[in-house]
Every structure is written in structure tokens, then in C-alpha cells.
Amino acid sequence: MSEASLIGLLAATVSFGALLYLAALGEMVSEKAGILNLGVEGMMAMGAVSGFMAALEFGNPWLALLIAVLTGAAVALVHGWFTVVLGAEQVVSGLSLTILGIGMAAYLGKNAVGRPPGAVLAPVDWPVLSDIRWLGPVLFRQSPIVYMAVAVGVVAWLVLSRTRIGLALRAAGESASTADAAGHSVVGLRLGAVAVGGGLAGASGAYLTLSITPQWAEGITAGRGWIAVALVIFGAWRPGRVALGALLFGGTLALKTRLQTFGVDFSPILLSMLPYLLTIGVLVAISIRSRNRPSPAPAALGIAYRREER
Amino acid sequence: MHRRLLGLLAVVLSLGMVAAACGSDATAETKAAFIYVGPVGDAGWTYAHDQGRQAAAAETGIETAYVETVPEGTADFGNYVREFIDQGFTVIIGTSFGYMDDMLALADEYPDVVFEHVSGFKQNDTNFGNTFGRMYEPRYLTGMVAGSATSSNLLGYVAAFPIPEVIRGINAFTLGVREVNPDAQVEVIWTSTWFDPAVEGDSAQALLDKGADVIAMHQDSTAAGEKAEAAGARWVSYNSDMSAFAPNAYLTAPVWNWGPRYAEIIEAAKAGTYVPGAYWGSMADGVVDIADIAADVDAGVKAAVADKKAAIIAGDFHVFSGPINDQDGNLVVGAGETMDDGSMLGMDFFVEGVIGSTG
Incomplete structure (x- = not known):
């Protein structure tokens, strides 16, 4: 294996890692507030198509990214309306959102299929840093969205663990009635978390269509949203661990086809299964461990809150 | 209760949205309907077939219609075919490998309709043949x-x-x-x-x-x-x-040029001379080219x-x-x-x- 191939593998790992991390972080924020959103794939698709179309329309990649984030958040709020406001079953609503998002993205993006991009978020060329051997090409020649993903991860960790609003948000996910009794608006907190989650899924989708492969076509998200959902469990609802998991899962994506160029005869299909197998392993580990320790999952995850019923 | 219904309604509505893309008309004797696996704008496989459809329509002067992004291995394919036949279409062309067995069964069910399958290997003796190219x-x-x-x-x-x-x-x-x-x-x-x-x-x-x-x-x-x-x-x-x-x-x-072959199938169906076969068109036939x-x-x-x-x-x-x-x-x-x-x-x-x- 040559140096260039290894650098390429590591750079692709970081890039795919950031793609998964954005979506997974969003899902984690939503779940921390008690709302499971299985619509990540649909929100990503909507972010991908709206970002690409906005780039075609306005020619400005940053505006396109903003529109993708807002679109993702708006789609997520459909889920929020059903689950937080109406108290609907979260699994059913989330799955509907996946189907709705993918279908709507295909419909809206009809005229964008097969068109060259209107604008792209090209890799950043940092002074000095980009030229460092090994580290430069792996870490400092990435799309700006990668650096934003890192920044958003740090902010999410700070807000969740160090601020009052983060505490309130976690309370809404652990025991909604307690948060309510403490004077917080459970509906407001949960809707906010769902919207943030959708916005990040939208950004993840836009990373695909503005940077990784600047084009739009149906099915461009190709199941990455589901890996993000698995990643939250794998990372035990902690931003740092989710980040490590994202790099690991991103690595399997990058390795999937590259292994063949390294002369290793290993089925790419098995490698595609790896994130899910690892997640199942973690689920098993969690359930064995939780006999004597509490589960890392938010206690009220998936449970609708209605004040008069408690 | 009604909250769950709302969720289910969303599923039904969104499924409907996935499947909404058709274009067709009526009358005339021979009419050809195309069923594509991808979007016509993919710049790739399906795009090439749709270029072929347009060329064949222009050459033969008959009416054509298409439906895009029809998944393989679902009931959708059969539903679209029946819908087209109800509307009077007499030639059905399916352009994805996975449509093969559905087409074979439908050809049996509708003996008066000509079915042509692209990229497969099955055929019958009367109204179902296959076409591919020597890429x-x-x-x-x-x-x-x-x-x-x-x-x-x-x-x-x-x-x-x-x-x-x-x-x-x-x-x-x-x-x-x-x-x-x-x-x-x-x-x-x-x-x-x-x-x-x-x-x-x-x-x-x-x-x-x-x-x-x-x-x-x-x-x-x-x-x-x-x-x-x-x-x-x-x-x-x-x-x-x-x-x-x-x-x-x-x-x-290397590119596809389906127009001449599609025109040939349509003309044969129109004249009542269609004979199913395993057609593997070459550069000499004009189906493939650089x-x-x-x-x-x-x-x-x-x-x-x-x-x-x-x-x-x-x-x-x-x-x-x-x-x-x-x-x-x-x-x-x-x-x-x-x-x-x-x-x-x-x-x-x-x-x-x-x-x-x-x-």
C-alpha cells in the first residue's frame, strides 16, 4: 500500500465520518430531549435536494447550505408536530417521515437531476497546515462542512453538559414531568431539539450534494441516515463517543471499496454490514450491562408527554 | 387513536407522492408505453432509453408514453402495465433486468399486446421478446x-x-x-x-x-x-x-442508441409482423456506438x-x-x-x- 493510498483512505474516513457525524449528532440532540426520529434518511434527502437546488438558483454555496439546514429543520418539525404536539407514535411518524422525505425530494428534484452543480463548497486550503505531510491532506484539505461538523459537535457537548438549557433539554428526555414541574416548556424544548436535529440532518445531506458528489439524483443518501440512527446508540448518546463512532463507521465506508486496491480479498458487502453489526453488538452490551447499571438511553425516549396524564 | 391514524395517513400520502409521475394520451391504433427503472434525467441508462423513445416516436409517428423510476420486484410494475393497457397501449417496453419475470407473466395474460424486455434473457413464442446491445x-x-x-x-x-x-x-x-x-x-x-x-x-x-x-x-x-x-x-x-x-x-x-431498435419493434407491432426473439444489437445495427x-x-x-x-x-x-x-x-x-x-x-x-x- 502506497503512501498516497493510505492518505486517501484516511482523508475519506474523515470526510465520511463528518457526513455521518452531522446527522448522528442531530439525532442525538433530538433523542436527548426524548424524541426518537427515524426520519433521518428523509431529512437528509430533503437537505440534499434543497441545497443542490438552491445552489443552482442562487449560485452561492453558503446560502445553499443555510437553505438545506432550514429545510431539514422544517421537515423535522412535521415529525415534531405529530409526536410532540399531538403525542403520536414516534416510530410510525419517523418512518413516515423517511418515506415522505425521500419521495418529496425525488419529486422536487426532478429538474435538478443530471445537471452540473450551481455552486460547490470546495476543500479549504489552509495556510501552512494544508502542506504538512500526512496531516495536511488528511485533516486540512477538507470541505468547510467538515470543520463546521467539528465545531457543532463541541458546541453541542458544551450546551448539553454545561448550560441550563442543556440541563432542561436532558430533563425533558429523562423525565418530562420533572422538567415540566421545574417550569420548563416540554413542548418547546422537544420541538427545538427536533428542529436542531433536522437542521443537522439537512446539513449532512447538503454535504453530499454540495461537496462530496456535487450532483442530485434520487437515492443519493443511500441509507446513510440509518447508519446515523445506529451511530447514536453506538455512541451511547454522548457527543464524543458518537464522533469516534462516526470516524469508525466512516472508515468502513472508505475501506469498503479501497480494500480491493490493497489486494485484500474481503467482501465489500460484509464491510457494508459492519456498522450495523457493531451497533447490534453495542445494544447487546448495553442490555447486559444495564442489569446493574442504568441504560445510557434517555429514560423518557419515545414516550409522549401529556401533562394531564401524569 | 386518531393520532395513530394521522401517522398512517402520512405514510399513505407519501407513498402516493413517490409514485406520481406519468405522461400519456389516448386513441390511434398502435401506441407504445415505456417503463423505466430510473429518472429520465439521470444522464445515464434511463436517459438513453428516453432519447430512444423520442426518436422512435418521431420516426414512426405513433404515440408513446412513459413512466419513470418504477422499482423492480414490486407490484408497481404490473399496475403501470395494466393501466397503460387499459388506456389502449399495445406495445409495452420495460428497460430493467428485474422486470423480466413480471413481463413474461403479463405477456401471457395479454396475448394481444407486444412486450419487449431490455437486458434480459427470457422470451415466449408469440408476444414477448428481449433486446440488448453488444456494448x-x-x-x-x-x-x-x-x-x-x-x-x-x-x-x-x-x-x-x-x-x-x-x-x-x-x-x-x-x-x-x-x-x-x-x-x-x-x-x-x-x-x-x-x-x-x-x-x-x-x-x-x-x-x-x-x-x-x-x-x-x-x-x-x-x-x-x-x-x-x-x-x-x-x-x-x-x-x-x-x-x-x-x-x-x-x-x-460507449453509448446506447435505442431509437432505431424501438422504431423497428413498433413498426413490426403495427404491421402485425412482430416475432419475438433474442436481439443482441451491434454497432452495425446502430444500437451501440462510441x-x-x-x-x-x-x-x-x-x-x-x-x-x-x-x-x-x-x-x-x-x-x-x-x-x-x-x-x-x-x-x-x-x-x-x-x-x-x-x-x-x-x-x-x-x-x-x-x-x-x-x-
Whole structure:
């Protein structure tokens, strides 16, 4: 294996890692507030198509990214309306959102299929840093969205663990009635978390269509949203661990086809299964461990809150 | 209770939205309906079929309609076919491998309707035939262009699945590369996807990282070309001229031209002379061709390709004529021999010069 191939593998790992991390972080924020959103794939698709179309329309990649984030958040709020406001079953609503998002993205993006991009978020060329051997090409020649993903991860960790609003948000996910009794608006907190989650899924989708492969076509998200959902469990609802998991899962994506160029005869299909197998392993580990320790999952995850019923 | 109903309603509504894309009219005797697996704007497989539909409609003057993005292996396919037949369509053309068994059953159910399936291998005696093209012929020609363009003598090939159709294309390409450049090698990556731009682009990147300076592909997305463009390498696309996606990287492409074949089927159905068969159209038939070659390619290369194309069309040259060695150096086609269609359709080995495994 040559140096260039290894650098390429590591750079692709970081890039795919950031793609998964954005979506997974969003899902984690939503779940921390008690709302499971299985619509990540649909929100990503909507972010991908709206970002690409906005780039075609306005020619400005940053505006396109903003529109993708807002679109993702708006789609997520459909889920929020059903689950937080109406108290609907979260699994059913989330799955509907996946189907709705993918279908709507295909419909809206009809005229964008097969068109060259209107604008792209090209890799950043940092002074000095980009030229460092090994580290430069792996870490400092990435799309700006990668650096934003890192920044958003740090902010999410700070807000969740160090601020009052983060505490309130976690309370809404652990025991909604307690948060309510403490004077917080459970509906407001949960809707906010769902919207943030959708916005990040939208950004993840836009990373695909503005940077990784600047084009739009149906099915461009190709199941990455589901890996993000698995990643939250794998990372035990902690931003740092989710980040490590994202790099690991991103690595399997990058390795999937590259292994063949390294002369290793290993089925790419098995490698595609790896994130899910690892997640199942973690689920098993969690359930064995939780006999004597509490589960890392938010206690009220998936449970609708209605004040008069408690 | 009604909250769950709302959730279910959302499912139903969104399913409806996925399936909403049709275009048709009524009357006239012979009318042809096309069912596509992808969107007509994919610049690839389905785009080429829709160009063929439009050309056939213009030539025959009959009415055509299509429905796009119809998944394989679901009830949707049959539903669309029945809908078209209810509207008076008398020719049904399905353009994806996975439609095959549904079409066979429907042909039995509607004996008065002509069914033609693209890329399959089944047929009946009355109203169901199949059509495909000898894409290996233009693939060989694109190999000649690519073999002349490389300076590292390593070419990359981003390929979907290790099935005979794809293997045949890789082999034909490699034979073409090595005709003009006997030292060059073609390295293959299997993506296990027909359409996943992120993986396909990354596979191209892996080959570029390894030193490949020309990327060819058997995929429906253009992602490989974008990576070649960014790396300053060259690119052989597929299905249609995709030069707009990577104007500097683009060299040429093996392309489909379905119009004449579709017109032929429609005319036969109209005249009542349709006979089902296994049609494997060649460059001489005009079903497959090589796209325009990039302007910066040497005139000598273009002339050599033109000569070879003429020889293939005249029947003086066959891509899989011996001597051909497999990857390990064993003679598989002897000098003076030519592979028959059956062996080509079941091809499961790589020729000398290919790096990779046939799965």
C-alpha cells in the first residue's frame, strides 16, 4: 500500500465520518430531549435536494447550505408536530417521515437531476497546515462542512453538559414531568431539539450534494441516515463517543471499496454490514450491562408527554 | 387513536407522492408505453432509453408514453402495465433486468399486446421478446482512446457488480487499451452499487490515489468523472455523452442508441409482423456506438479508432477473437478462434492486463 493510498483512505474516513457525524449528532440532540426520529434518511434527502437546488438558483454555496439546514429543520418539525404536539407514535411518524422525505425530494428534484452543480463548497486550503505531510491532506484539505461538523459537535457537548438549557433539554428526555414541574416548556424544548436535529440532518445531506458528489439524483443518501440512527446508540448518546463512532463507521465506508486496491480479498458487502453489526453488538452490551447499571438511553425516549396524564 | 391514524395517513400520502409521475394520451391504433427503472434525467441508462423513445416516436409517428423510476420486484410494475393497457397501449417496453419475470407473466395474460424486455434473457413464442446491445464493441474502442491517453500505464475501472455484462465490458475495454499500449493495466474496483455516487466517487478517488490517470466506469452516476476532473485525470463515461459533468477529464464514452431498435419493434407491432426473439444489437445495427472523442485527443488516435470501428461494422474484426489470455496467462481463446455468443453472455474471467478479482 502506497503512501498516497493510505492518505486517501484516511482523508475519506474523515470526510465520511463528518457526513455521518452531522446527522448522528442531530439525532442525538433530538433523542436527548426524548424524541426518537427515524426520519433521518428523509431529512437528509430533503437537505440534499434543497441545497443542490438552491445552489443552482442562487449560485452561492453558503446560502445553499443555510437553505438545506432550514429545510431539514422544517421537515423535522412535521415529525415534531405529530409526536410532540399531538403525542403520536414516534416510530410510525419517523418512518413516515423517511418515506415522505425521500419521495418529496425525488419529486422536487426532478429538474435538478443530471445537471452540473450551481455552486460547490470546495476543500479549504489552509495556510501552512494544508502542506504538512500526512496531516495536511488528511485533516486540512477538507470541505468547510467538515470543520463546521467539528465545531457543532463541541458546541453541542458544551450546551448539553454545561448550560441550563442543556440541563432542561436532558430533563425533558429523562423525565418530562420533572422538567415540566421545574417550569420548563416540554413542548418547546422537544420541538427545538427536533428542529436542531433536522437542521443537522439537512446539513449532512447538503454535504453530499454540495461537496462530496456535487450532483442530485434520487437515492443519493443511500441509507446513510440509518447508519446515523445506529451511530447514536453506538455512541451511547454522548457527543464524543458518537464522533469516534462516526470516524469508525466512516472508515468502513472508505475501506469498503479501497480494500480491493490493497489486494485484500474481503467482501465489500460484509464491510457494508459492519456498522450495523457493531451497533447490534453495542445494544447487546448495553442490555447486559444495564442489569446493574442504568441504560445510557434517555429514560423518557419515545414516550409522549401529556401533562394531564401524569 | 386518531393520532395513530394521522401517522398512517402520512405514510399513505407519501407513498402516493413517490409514485406520481406519468405522461400519456389516448386513441390511434398502435401506441407504445415505456417503463423505466430510473429518472429520465439521470444522464445515464434511463436517459438513453428516453432519447430512444423520442426518436422512435418521431420516426414512426405513433404515440408513446412513459413512466419513470418504477422499482423492480414490486407490484408497481404490473399496475403501470395494466393501466397503460387499459388506456389502449399495445406495445409495452420495460428497460430493467428485474422486470423480466413480471413481463413474461403479463405477456401471457395479454396475448394481444407486444412486450419487449431490455437486458434480459427470457422470451415466449408469440408476444414477448428481449433486446440488448453488444456494448463490448464500443467499449473496446474507448479502451483504445484511454490506452493512448495514459502516461502512468495504470487505468482505473469503477464497476458495479461482477456479472457477465460488466465483466465483458471490462475485458473489451482492457483489450482495446492493450492494443495501443501493451504495457498498460486496468485495475477494477467493485462498488456493489449501480447508483451510490458517494461510494462510486470514492472508488475513483482510491484508484487515482493509487496512480491511475484514466478512469472508466460501469455505473449510472457521474461521480467518478467529477473525481477525475478534480485530480486532473481523464475519464471515459458510459451510457451517454457526460462531458458537461467533467469537461476537462472527459475523453469519450460507449453509448446506447435505442431509437432505431424501438422504431423497428413498433413498426413490426403495427404491421402485425412482430416475432419475438433474442436481439443482441451491434454497432452495425446502430444500437451501440462510441460518443464523440474529446477535441484534444490526437488525430492519429481518432483515425485508428475510426478504422477499427469500420472493421467491426464490416465484420472484419471481432473483439473477442484469439489469441486471448486470461488474467493468469492461460490461453482461453486460441488464435483464429472467436468466442460465441453463449460464452460471451456467460463471461466470468478477466483477460490479461486486468488487476482485480471477478468476485
